[in-house]
């Protein structure tokens with residue numbers, strides 16, 4: 486589903502949190518807004534990749550535990 490919600494392009498330097506708007510400019514600082522949909526891949530989002538990797542490991546560990554319990558029966 487396509488979203489028309491936009492976010493202040495300068496919020497990181499001007500606001501404590503993302504400022505969302507449906508207009509072409511930020512209602513708080515007047516900076517241009519940009520589409521709030523996340524990019525498919527952000528090379529700067531290293532922490533995001535780290536989080537995803539940790540989540541994958543957690544899922545694998547829970548599955549491994551389940552498998553070992555099943556094998557013991």
Ligand SMILES: [Zn+2]
Pocket residue numbers: 493494495496499500504511512513514515516
């Ligand atoms: Zn702003």
